[in-house]
Amino acid sequence: MVLSIVGLGLGDVEDVTLKGFNAVKEADVVFLEIYTSLVINANKQTLESFYGKEILEADRICIEEQNDKILEEAKTKKVAILVGGDPFSATTHSELYLKAIEQGIDVKVIHNASIMNAVASCGLQLYRFGETVSIPFFEVNWRPRSFYDKIIKNRSANLHTLCLLDIKVRERSVENLMANRLIFEPPRFMTVNVAIDQILEIDNELNLLGETEIKAIGISRLGTKEGKIISGTLQSLRNSDFGVPLHSLIICAPELHDLELSFYNHYASG
Amino acid sequence: MVLSIVGLGLGDVEDVTLKGFNAVKEADVVFLEIYTSLVINANKQTLESFYGKEILEADRICIEEQNDKILEEAKTKKVAILVGGDPFSATTHSELYLKAIEQGIDVKVIHNASIMNAVASCGLQLYRFGETVSIPFFEVNWRPRSFYDKIIKNRSANLHTLCLLDIKVRERSVENLMANRLIFEPPRFMTVNVAIDQILEIDNELNLLGETEIKAIGISRLGTKEGKIISGTLQSLRNSDFGVPLHSLIICAPELHDLELSFYNHYASG
Numbered sequence: 431m432v433l434s435i436v437g438l439g440l441g442d443v444e445d446v447t448l449k450g451f452n453a454v455k456e457a458d459v460v461f462l463e464i465y466t467s468l469v470i471n472a473n474k475q476t477l478e479s480f481y482g483k484e485i486l487e488a489d490r491i492c493i494e495e496q497n498d499k500i501l502e503e504a505k506t507k508k509v510a511i512l513v514g515g516d517p518f519s520a521t522t523h524s525e526l527y528l529k530a531i532e533q534g535i536d537v538k539v540i541h542n543a544s545i546m547n548a549v550a551s552c553g554l555q556l557y558r559f560g561e562t563v564s565i566p567f568f569e570v571n572w573r574p575r576s577f578y579d580k581i582i583k584n585r586s587a588n589l590h591t592l593c594l595l596d597i598k599v600r601e602r603s604v605e606n607l608m609a610n611r612l613i614f615e616p617p618r619f620m621t622v623n624v625a626i627d628q629i630l631e632i633d634n635e636l637n638l639l640g641e642t643e644i645k646a647i648g649i650s651r652l653g654t655k656e657g658k659i660i661s662g663t664l665q666s667l668r669n670s671d672f673g674v675p676l677h678s679l680i681i682c683a684p685e686l687h688d689l690e691l692s693f694y695n696h697y698a699s700g
Numbered sequence: 701m702v703l704s705i706v707g708l709g710l711g712d713v714e715d716v717t718l719k720g721f722n723a724v725k726e727a728d729v730v731f732l733e734i735y736t737s738l739v740i741n742a743n744k745q746t747l748e749s750f751y752g753k754e755i756l757e758a759d760r761i762c763i764e765e766q767n768d769k770i771l772e773e774a775k776t777k778k779v780a781i782l783v784g785g786d787p788f789s790a791t792t793h794s795e796l797y798l799k800a801i802e803q804g805i806d807v808k809v810i811h812n813a814s815i816m817n818a819v820a821s822c823g824l825q826l827y828r829f830g831e832t833v834s835i836p837f838f839e840v841n842w843r844p845r846s847f848y849d850k851i852i853k854n855r856s857a858n859l860h861t862l863c864l865l866d867i868k869v870r871e872r873s874v875e876n877l878m879a880n881r882l883i884f885e886p887p888r889f890m891t892v893n894v895a896i897d898q899i900l901e902i903d904n905e906l907n908l909l910g911e912t913e914i915k916a917i918g919i920s921r922l923g924t925k926e927g928k929i930i931s932g933t934l935q936s937l938r939n940s941d942f943g944v945p946l947h948s949l950i951i952c953a954p955e956l957h958d959l960e961l962s963f964y965n966h967y968a969s970g
Contacts, residue, residue, distance in 0.1 A: 439717060440811060447812070448714040448721060516813055518820035521959060528823070528962055541710060541818045541923055542717070543786055543811035546826050550788035551809060553798070556816050557834075561859055562827040587853065589831055653811055689791060692798055 433504040433530050435517040437542030440653030442471045443480040450540040454481050457510035459503055461488040465599050466522055467514035470654050470676060477512065485512070489600050497526055504535050515544030545652060545678055549592050552647045552659050553693020558683060560584030564594045565625050565679075567618065578632045581681050582639070593679040595620035619675035622648035626668045626679065639664075645682035645694060648672050661697040703774040703800050705787040707812030710923030712741045713750040720810040724751050727780035729773055731758040735869050736792055737784030737814075740924050740946060747782065755782070759870050760792075767796055774805050785814030815922060815948055819862050822917045822929050823963020828953060830854030834864045835895045835949075837888065848902045851951050852909070863949040865890035889945035892918035896938045896949065909934075915952035915964065918942050931967040 434453040439445030446454070454460055462474055462485050478485050488511065492500070503509050517523045517539050530537045550556040561584060563577040577593065584591040598618040606613045626646070633639045644664040650672040651657040660670050664681070686694060704723040709715030716724070724730055732744055732755050748755050758781065762770070773779050787793045787809050800807045820826040831854060833847040847863065854861040868888040876883045896916070903909045914934045920942040921927040930940050934951070956964060 437813065442719065444718040444722070445811070447709060447717050449712065451718060452714070516817050516820070519817065519826060521825060524820070524823055524825075524963070525959060528959070528966065531966070539821060541715070541813035541821075543707065543813055544817045547786050547789065547814045547817040548811045550786070550794070551811075553794055555791060555794075556789060557832045559832075560830055561857070564827075583857065587831070587857070689795060689798070693794070696798065696801075 431504065431506060432508050432536045432538060433501070434508070434510040434538045434540060435523055435527065436510055436512050436540045437516040437544070438469045438472065438512050438514050439542040440470065440515060440545065440548055441651070441657075442654060443469070443476055445469065445542070445653060447540060447542060450542065453538065453540060454510050454512065456508055458507040460485045460510045460512065461492070461500065462486070462512045463488050463493055463514075463523075465490045465493075466520035468597070468599070468676070469514045470651050493522055493526065497529065500526075501530055501533055501535060504530065516542050516546070519544045519546055543653065545594065546592070548652055549649065549678065549680065551652060552649060552661070552680060552697065554590050554647070554680060554682065554690050555687065558590050559592055560587055560589030562592045562594060565596060565620065565628060567596045567598065567620060567624075568628055575632050575636075578629060578636070578638075581629070585639075585681065585684055588683045588685055590683050591681040593625055593681065595622070595625050595677050595679065597676070620677065621675070622650070622670070622672050622677045622679050623668055625677070626664055630664065630668070645686070647680040647682065647694070647697065649678045649680070650674070651676060652678065659697045661694045701774065701776055702778050702806045702808060703771070704778070704780045704808045704810060705793055705797065706780055706782050706810045707786040707814070708739045708742065708782050708784050709812040710740065710785060710815065710818055711921070711927075712924060713739070713746055715739065715812070715923060717810060717812060720812065723808065723810060724780050724782065726778055728777040730755045730780045730782065731762070731770065732756070732782045733758050733763055733784075733793075735760045735763075736790035738867070738869070738946070739784045740921050763792055763796065767799065770796075771800055771803055771805060774800065786812050786816070789814045789816055813923065815864065816862070818922055819919065819948065819950065821922060822919060822931075822950060822967065824860050824917070824950060824952065824960050825957065828860050829862055830857055830859030832862045832864060835866060835890065835898060837866045837868065837890060837894075838898055845902050845906075848899060848906070848908075851899070855909075855951065855954055858953045858955055860953050861951045863895055863951065865892070865895050865947050865949065867946070890947065891945070892920070892940070892942050892947045892949050893938055895947075896934055900934065900938070915956070917950040917952065917964070917967065919948045919950070920944070921946060922948065929967045931964045
C-alpha cells in the first residue's frame with residue numbers, strides 16, 4: 431500500500447516533522463532502523479511511548495538481506511521505517527527505496543536534518559565542505575588511510591572536511607559469527623579523541639598535513655541541549671572532553687572567512 | 701528571553717518539526733525570513749492559518765541591517781524566526797546567531813532538512829559532493845564564471861556538484877533604488893534550463909568540461925508531491941520541462957558508482 435521512510439532528525443523524539451509524525455501514527459507496521467544511524471535521545475522504548483504503538487527493531491540483516499519481507503508487507507499495509515537523520519544519508523536506504531519503487535510500491539520519503547547539513551552549526555559555511563569522510567575504528571591488522579588522503583585533498587583545495595565517526599551497533603565477534611551465535615558486542619561509538627589519534631598516527635608516518643597548527647572543531651550530541659562544540663588545533667582537541675556520544679569532527683580548510691573565524695574563536699573556550 | 705531560529709524544511713507547512721512547531725506556538729513574536737530561502741508550499745498566509753497567529757515578513761534589511769530591533773525584542777520576549785530549509789544554510793542566520801549569543805540572548809536553533817542534504821533524493825551519494833556552487837542570473841555586463849571553475853574542479857576530483865539557482869525576491873530596479881522607492885520587481889527564480897544555458901555559454905568559450913556527454917540531474921520542488929527528478933546529459937536537460945520553481949541542478953562526477961548509475965537510469969525517463 432505504502433512505504434514511508436521517515437527521517438527522525440538528530441536529537442530528540444520531537445525532532446520528527448509533523449508529516450513524519452502523522453505517517454507513523456497512521457502506519458500499520460513500524461520499523462526502527464538501528465545500525466546506520468541513531469537519534470541521540472530516542473530508542474525503541476522512548477519512541478514506542480511517544481507514538482503509543484509497537485515498534486520493531488530492524489538491524490542490518492533485516493534491512494539489507496531480508497528486506498523482501500518488508501516490501502511484501504508494504505504491498506498490502508502501511509509500513510513506516512524510521513531512520514535517524516535523513517532517509518538518504520545512508521546508501522542502505524537508497525537501495526531499499528529503489529527496490530521498492532521498481533516493485534511498484536508507493537514510497538514516501540520524509541526528509542529531516544542530518545549531520546550532513548546541521549554541521550553548519552559550528553559556524554563553518556556548508557558551501558565550503560569538500561568530500562565527507564568516514565573514519566572507521568582501526569583494528570590490529572586493518573588501518574585504512576583513505577580518509578586521511580581525502581582530508582589532505584580537501585585541505586589542498588581550501589575546503590573543510592566533515593569526518594563521520596564509526597558506530598558499531600549489533601556487531602558480532604569473529605568467534606560468535608563463525609559459530610553462528612546471535613550474541614552481540616556492546617555498542618561502540620568513536621570519540622573525537624580517538625578519531626584525532628588515528629589521523630595523527632597516519633600523519634606521523636606520512637606528514638602530509640604540513641603545518642603544525644591544524645584548525646579543527648569537535649562536535650558532540652548535535653541537536654540536543656547538552657551538545658558541545660569545541661574548536662582548537664587537532665593536537666589540543668585530542669585532550670578535550672566531549673562527553674557521551676555521538677561525536678563528529680571537522681578538519682578546517684587552511685583559510686577561514688572572517689565570519690567563520692569569529693565562530694572558531696567563539697567556540698575556542700569550549 | 702529567547703530567540704528561536706526555526707528551520708521549516710523544504711516543501712509543506714507540515715515539514716516543520718514538532719520542536720519547531722511548539723517554539724512557534726509559544727512565541728510572542730514570529731518573523732518569516734523571506735529572501736534567502738523559501739518553503740515551497742508555504743507563505744505568510746498559509747503559515748498564519750497553520751499556526752493561528754500573526755507572522756511578520758522579514759526581508760534582507762530587517763534581518764541584516766535592522767536586526768538590533770529583533771535582538772532587543774528577544775531580550776524580553778519569546779521571538780521566533782522562521783527560515784526555509786535549515787537555519788544555518790545561509791550565512792545571514794549564522795551572523796544573527798553569533799550576534800545574539802554575544803549579547804547574552806538564549807538562542808535555540810531548530811534544525812531541519814535543506815537542499816544541502818535532501819539533494820541525495822536523486823540517488824547520488826551525499827559523501828561524493830564537492831564544493832556547492834550558487835549560479836546567479838547573468839546580467840548584460842555581469843557574467844561571473846566562478847561557479848563554472850568550481851564545477852570543473854569538482855569534476856576533476858571525481859565529485860558531484862550541487863548548483864543552487866538564483867532566487868530574486870524583493871529586488872528593486874536600479875531606478876527605484878536610486879530614487880529610494882520601495883517598489884519591488886516581481887520575484888524571479890532561475891530554472892534548470894537557464895542554469896544550463898549559462899554553464900554552456902561559458903563552456904563554449906573555455907571548453908573545460910571536456911567530454912560532450914556530461915551527466916546531470918535536474919530537480920524541482922523537492923520535498924513536495926509534485927516534485928520532479930530528471931536525469932540526462934546537460935544538453936538534453938536544457939529542453940526538459942521541470943515545471944514551476946524551486947529548481948536545483950546537479951552536475952555529476954565523471955564516474956558513477958553502480959547504485960548511483962541505477963538511480964540515474966531510473967530518472968532518465970523523467
